[in-house]
Amino acid sequence: MAAQAARRPNDDALLRVEGLSVSYPGDHHFSSPGAQMIHAVRDLSFEIMAGETLGIVGESGSGKTQSALSVIGLLPETARRKGSAIFSGRDLLLLNEAKLNEIRGSAISMIFQDPMTSLNPHLTIGRQMARVLERHQGVSRQAALHAAAQMLDAVRVPDAAERLRQYPHEMSGGMRQRIMIATALLCKPQLLIADEPTTALDVTVQAQILTLMYELQQELGTAILLITHDMGVVAGSCNRVLVMRDGKMRECGSINKVFYESQDSYTRELLAAVPRLDEVQTRRLAVVGNAPAKGGAPDSRPSGDTMLMVANLDVRFDAGRPGVFKPKQYLQAVADVSFELKRGETLGIVGESGCGKSSLARGVLQLVDVHAGRVALLGEELGTLDRRRLKQKRRQMQVIFQDPLASLDPRMTVADIVSEPLHTFFPSMSRTRQLVKVKAILERVGLKAEHMNRYPHEFSGGQCQRIGIARALIAEPELIICDEPVSALDVSVQAQIVNLLMDLQQEMGLALIFIAHDLAVVKHISHRVMVMYLGRIAEVAERSDLYESPRHPYTQALISAVPIPDPKIERNRDRTLLQGDVPSPLEPPSGCAFRTRCPLADYRCAAEMPGLRTLGNSLVACHHA
């Protein structure tokens, strides 16, 4: 840190932030003015040179977004700012709204995390883009639309002129993020602030967007302030990194310095907590603030008895009513999926959004109508059970959901939430015994007995997920389906939850289905991994086979799209970038579903759907693998 302080402010800086603090008054209804301030950012100083990319990394609540928003005056009105932010000779923090509006969208642009909600759903793309140019350059609507179409071409949006007449909901997430970027670049800004621009996107689309941002930066010379929680993204895209925690800067320096010679303990812990795709040996993930725990990763596939058998599962949903001239449409969410799961085994399921991962989980749990196929848990076929017996059977299969807070009833105490399965499956159990069990399971998942009478909103995301795990475990199930259980959590918390799940599995001999879009996490926890594309299995293999010698071109592309948090490796990788988006499941391509994006596709792939065949130790659905 001493070395940082000695660095002189650089006068060539495009943006120089000094002593920036952001604070909010505490609960203003009940306290006297100024009584308690919540500090979101404390005494932050940094600078960005023209044309460079500065990454700001940190976990949620670290103040990274707050500092970016405060620079361009987008904080809520209650926020208090201190310090200065000098941009081309003017202090942005002192400008009034009108002066600031001349800079925003013109010299400094911003793109946001969620492309689904950051575009106005009620206006056409053309209207939203044209307004920016009309406002900043005073051009006519006609000229603005023309320039907008050109910019859409530049961000490789196909059929630009057509897109201008469309609304955001008619496009995929990746397409919308391209449109966000195009809109931000319309006035050729000197600085682009990108707040988690790829967090809501699939890895394949993330790779496309990051490449695009890099190419545009080379072309336009725009400096980028990249806010992210993903060390892999930082390793691939940034020149310099600033690490934040609790509103304060922990470290700032060149990418190599921070990744390889970090002086800061938190930075090192953060890096160690990230699961990595390029590690040969799996390990327990390091946990921030704790010493590395004992070893004990999943070894080879356990050879116990078969717990779950799924054969030719087929799940489809109605898509719109039949019209006079069109037959009833179906959305084929899961098609012809078969697998087996043994006691103590973890099956990871990966694939882009819309690939049918969650529908498969719901089909297995009998939470949706299964159109065809069989699911058998411990030899008992679920489709043949009547309602009462199926309800009893549900004790053996439990589920953990993605959004930890939303999956807990906000009006129930932790004790009520966790004991609910006991009410359902053991109605005669006394309240005292229930509470004894609740207490034991809470302590097992790392919570305390005194948490029992609190409500979910009083807990952090990671603690909420522990409550969800306790609820899933209390009735002593055999199978747990985890649907994206860690994707809403920070890296350090994610490591704790993944470790907890692995421990619980070893202790209780659970079979786990672990659904995630993060291939590195799946690699850590799974014995076998199944890759899905448009509802079908593309490839299934033991973990080491799948990650070390992926056979299916889709698996290869997915793996190569995952950023590795190591700048030297990340920047020297050969990438097979997938083009475009997943096709609509309402109109899947003929033959092999992946052929529209596959580098190996030929006439045979369009004519014939590839079945799963054995290649080495893998099952692969590809003609050319």
Next chain:
Amino acid sequence: MLSFAFRRFLSAIPTLLILIALAFALIRVAPGGPFDTEKQLPPEIEARLNEAYHLDEPLYQQFGRYLLGLAQGDFGPSFQYKDFTVTELIAAGFPVSLKLGGLAMLLALLAGISIGTLAALRQNSQTDHVAMAAAMTGISIPNFVLAPLLVLLFAVTLRWLPAGGLGDGGIANLVLPVISLALPQIAYISRLTRGSMIEVLRSDFIRTARAQGLPGREVILGHALKPAMLPIVSYLGPATAGIITGSVVIEQIFGVPGLGRYFVQGALNRDYTLVMGVVVFYGVLIIVFNFLVDLAYRWLDPRVKL
């Protein structure tokens, strides 16, 4: 779009039939009949009258006869205003009611949306609190209390405006009825607007618009207004019904010769056909209006599929 209109048309038929049947049953359950007067009519004359108006037939035959007439666009003769058909009475009363109701609706929307937006922009300020307190008062006071109070102040005490009637048809006569009719709606719409505007202003795409350097006025009018209008558009259906029922009372209080007044007179006189006619006419009007509201919704929110 066309298929949507067709589906809505089909679904309107059972709605109307239920409405007609209910109104038919209710008015006949009410004690008394159309030809009860203070002086008892001679029984033979009453029998002749009943025969002339088919009131001697069994109820199901009367109902069938009425439906048959309706299908041909015939509301039947009025029992009370003997020289007029119900169609003629509606044609005479509706333009007046339309003018009154239309102006009230227009005023309610303009004032309600402006006040609501203003309150949303200055959330938790003095302006906000005063506007919302006034709105709460507006919702709480029934218009049959409000209207006489307005008359007392502006017509009797200040003598600025006429107390009732249509006079020469000038705008001065309409001011008080329109305001009394619009006030509860203004109150309700401004509360709705405030709530939805606050929510929209918090959304991500408004932050995007601000990050693009669009000035506040453009952010509100260009980006926020359209989505913020969705709840107001949904409320237009109930609002129309509210204005129609309100006009029945208001026309009576101010002596405005509109459809509502005919309706009240018709109900008091057991003028079966007139009451039925007004009910069916307003029923159709509300159904059509709700259809238009759905179209407007589609226009405001492109994600809605019809």
